[in-house]
Amino acid sequence: MLALLSRKWTTLSTKNLQQTSKLVTISSRSRLVGRGLSGGAETLAKERVDTVVIGAGVVGLAVARELSLRGREVLILDAASTFGSVTSSRNSEVVHAGIYYPPNSLKAKFCVRGRELLYKYCSEHEISHKKIGKLIVATGSSEIPKLDLLMHLGTQNRVSGLRMLEGFEAMRMEPELRCVKALLSTESGILDTHSFMLSLVGEAENSRAIFSYNTVVLSGFVEGEKLHLVVAETRAIESRIELVPNLVVNSAGLGAQALAKRFNGLDHRFIPSSHYARGCYFTLSGTKSPPFSQLVYPIPEEGGLGVHVTLDLNGVVKFGPDVEWIECTDDQSSFLNKFDYRVNPQRAEKFYPEIRKYYPELKDGSLEPGYLGIRPKLTGPKQPPADFVIQGEETHGVPGLVNLFGIESPGLTSSLAIAEHIANKFLR
Structure with a gap:
């Protein structure tokens, strides 16, 4: 049959x-x-x-x-x-370590187990990937308690390779970075999703x-x-x-x-119920070499992980995604994927001040529209993540x-x- x-x-x-x-x-x-x-x-x-x-x-x-x-x-x-x-095909292509999620949640369990399986699969099948590491950064003293909470969650989820760094230690690793404290995750990485x-x-x-x-x-x-x-x-x-x-x-x-x-x-x-959060990515232009050698993430925001730095395997530097809650007026639209995937260049105006909190040397006009993705969420604005x-x-x-x-x-x-x-x- x-x-x-x-x-x-x-x-x-x-x-x-x-x-x-x-x-x-x-x-x-x-x-x-x-x-x-x-x-x-x-x-x-x-x-x-x-x-x-x-x-x-x-x-x-x-x-x-x-x-x-x-x-x-x-x-x-x-x-x-x-x-x-x-x-x-519209994501950051990041291999997450399992830091952000409540202990014993499906996200925590599957992320930690999935990461292990994914790295093994990529190695055995010669899929391009690289365990480049990630820095989650606090750019002000008010963010340090949130960073401590992430360290606690990661430890509870049995994520290995986590280490809290003072600002000077993180900035010694990444000279373009500015922060007061950072959480290093050595198990985070990138892969060729396609x-x-x-x-x-x-x-x-x-x-x-x-x-x-x-x-x-x-x-x-x-x-x-x-x-x-x-x-x-x-x-x-x-x-x-x-x-x-x-x-x-x-x-x-x-x-x-x-x-x-x-x-x-x-x-x-x-x-x-269905909720949708659109996120834009912008690529960095006008630089001879990437400003960072590993992933750099701010403290998570409502609906996402913040406008972060991602490097792909070709050395292209991407910033994003942001969070824009959108309405899907009927089930037919989501069923047929009738979403607008065009990147609005004007959204870069909101990217610059967010990125400069940890990358102050970002030059005006250096962000070019990249691509856009939509997150299939179960909770909406002002609601805890599901x-x-x-x-x-x-x-x-x-x-x-x-x-x-x-x-x-x-x-x-x-x-x-x-x-x-x-x-x-x-x-x-």
């Missing part, structure tokens, strides 16, 4: 994605009969599959790889034209996983102790097919909640459904650990 399905979905395209606004939910009482776009009844072809992963971001790819390596036949669906085209994702795709495909891009999940309904999925090509929404999987992993990122609301039989009280949410049948009662909600930072670092957790807990 999977081979047939593979042939059926190899010529997909992204045209006419907007047609999904005309979709209707298939009710659990209509097993094979849906309502066509023209209003007439139609019979859907039905295919049985073992496992469906919805979303080919880095977490979905890691899950697909892990499940396929454990012998499951996996089908990965994504509405985009390729893997990792949304949040996974190469990592490409490797995950290759391993999954080598284990018989099938990727179907330009494919949208329209709806789902529970019948016969299984969650049935109605899917279609994004260019031909009227040509739909019904999938009957044993296991469904909703790893749709920004659209995970909107997708879950399309599953008839899933009580909406188990679907958390943990990852990974829920299965024991929570929501829908057989074979695993929902991943709010997988923001440290999602990249945690990806292999999340995959390991899902395989250990939900495979039968």
Whole structure:
């Protein structure tokens, strides 16, 4: 069946994605009969599959790889034209140590475990990465208690290689830096995210996983102790097919909640609210060499980790992201990823004073627009940050459904650990 399905979905395209606004939910009482776009009844072809992963971001790819390596036949669906085209390609490419998160939280556990797995994976698969270290800096005496708290959290989370530095020690390491105290994390680093994702795709495909891009999940309904999925090509929404999987992993990122609301039989009280924080990155120009040799982070701010310094493996210096809370007026917009990813050059005006708190020699006009990403958050402004949410049948009662909600930072670092957790807990 999977081979047939593979042939059926190899010529997909992204045209006419907007047609999904005309979709209707298939009710659990209509097993094979849906309502066509023209209003007439139609019979859907039905295919049985073992496992469906919805979303080919880095977490979905890691899950697909892990499940396929454990012998499951996996089908990965994504509405985009390729893997990792949304949040996974719009981040800092940082390997986090596990400092910022409450002890025993999923973020803390998965970040620490994921970091170990990620460094091992990159070494074994020759993925470019570098453990360059990170300095989290206090630029005023009022920030020192917050720095002490981060040291405490990191210690509680069993993060190795943490050391508190006096300002002069940190500035001796980084002459361009200005601070009164700093927390050194030697386990933090950077990696080539695209190469990592490409490797995950290759391993999954080598284990018989099938990727179907330009494919949208329209709806789902529970019948016969299984969650049935109605899917279609994004260019031909009227040509739909019904999938009957044993296991469904909703790893749709920004659209995970909107997708879950399309599953008839899933009580909406188990679907958390969605909040979105946009973040811009600017690159540094006009310098002969990078001003810093390692990552430099300010004290975290509401909604993010502050406008920090990131170096990529090519030596490009990036600053960001900032936090701009945005409204998504309807579930349809998040479901179709109808977000504005243009960088407003004027936002650089807010970057300069923030960066100069720890890098006072930053020159006017040296920041150029880079790129923009959006964080899929579960809490909004003035609310405490939320943990990852990974829920299965024991929570929501829908057989074979695993929902991943709010997988923001440290999602990249945690990806292999999340995959390991899902395989250990939900495979039968």
